[in-house]
Amino acid sequence: MKKRIWKLLLIAGGLIYIAAVVIIALALINNQKLIDEWKTAYDFKPEARSRISPSAQNSALKKKIQSYQPRGVYIMIDSAENKYYLREGDKVLREGLVSTGSGEILVEPNGKRSWIFDTPKGEFLVKSKIQNPYWVKPDWAFIEEGEPIPRKMEDRVEGGVLGDYALGFGNGYFLHGTLYTRLLGRNVTHGCVRFADKDLEAIFKASKIGTKIYIY
């Protein structure tokens, strides 16, 4: 009797096992079909009446995309690696280390205002070029130091901290020099991009108003 029960259990177990294996095998076949569809089934509708061949259309599209690319020199800033590249077309003219935003948060003691010190990402233009720049300290600089915010403009001005050149790219953000050269290659700034003196000079000379900056 016991032997029979064991036999029955064994048969039932075997059947369940075989069924499971068959289901898995069918599932894998189905999965393969789905993967094959990735290669073949894109739901797009080509222009059936178009007289232009697909290859000609493609080269026209490529040209159109290329037309959006910057002409002349442009600056690329990799905020993850804290590196900059001065480029012209595919050529890298110069590269080096920079410091970008620390990503820290500052909240005003009364909680009314807060700042996130990130370097903005995207495409920007050089909007201003300044030699021997002075830093007009914004409110957060005083809040961060725990100092009262001055009412007079002249109390906000500080010289010699931005290096010899500064290139503004909007919303108070600049590419500028630094005294903290040890921190080049690290994320330490309040959103501006700090350069070493020689790199900054090269960038300042190579760029003009309207030069594109790509930060990523």
Place this chain on the structure above:
Amino acid sequence: MGQTAIRDKKADEGQQNFIHLLPAGLLFGLVLSLVQPALPGKLSAEQIKNKTSAVSQQKKGNAQKKPLEVPGTSARQPKDSDLLKENRFLQEELTLAKNRKYYFVIDLKSKKIDIRARGMQLKSWTASQIRYSGKPLPLKVLGLSQKSALNPPKRQMIKPGEGDTAAVVDQEPVSADKNNQDKKKNAQNGTTMPSQEPGTGGETFQLEALEITDMPGNYELIFDNGLKISVRSPAGKGQKLRRLQENLSWYIFLPVNNFLKKDKVHNQKMILYFDQPRDAQGIYWAFIDGIQGIVWLP
């Protein structure tokens, strides 16, 4: 009679052996299927291309999906379909290239993840392996709606009055002249000091800033069309166990789930594997909220 008895006994032994060997064989096959690299979902793009060429030829008969096919030009069909697919991709990229924002392109064939702006490649990573499952993704622009990680990076709060991290680390800014003088002094004394020259920064002291190394090495990217991309790298502990669990899930549970829920819409899933944690961290850094891009298989 004696002979038949012996034969019966042998047959019984054979049956018993079969009963014992069958599950063992099936189990072995199952384990082998988990270990084998050339299995569905883990195939390289070239393998898929070769394997699917026959299937794709069959599917090209479908007039709805391939309206430009002309009867009698079957030899030229794959080329045309490739061109049309590229055409579709370029049209989508054009919409992205018009914007000032940068975008991503995931090429499943070359296993490349590009960050592009205006059609230019800004940065690129190559995955060691890409897996994908589910219904094919339409060749359309998709947007990142959420990044999910077990240990997401946390921004540090600056306490007013304590100054920023740069000031804390570098309380006394060093001028270039002073730096050179110190270097000469140290050279005379035979001691070394950390370099402070421009271009040799990036030293490894601890900062309270959010840096690439603070980014997670394993996380999920969830897109607005339901696509879920898991990014995996050897960052963190228990990687082997996690990989085993993921393999089981990918090769057994996911296909079975897809098979049993055949009629239901199931979202696409993808896993990108990287050999270096920094690659995965770099993607986490570059894939900002709302970033748009294209995933395609050329």
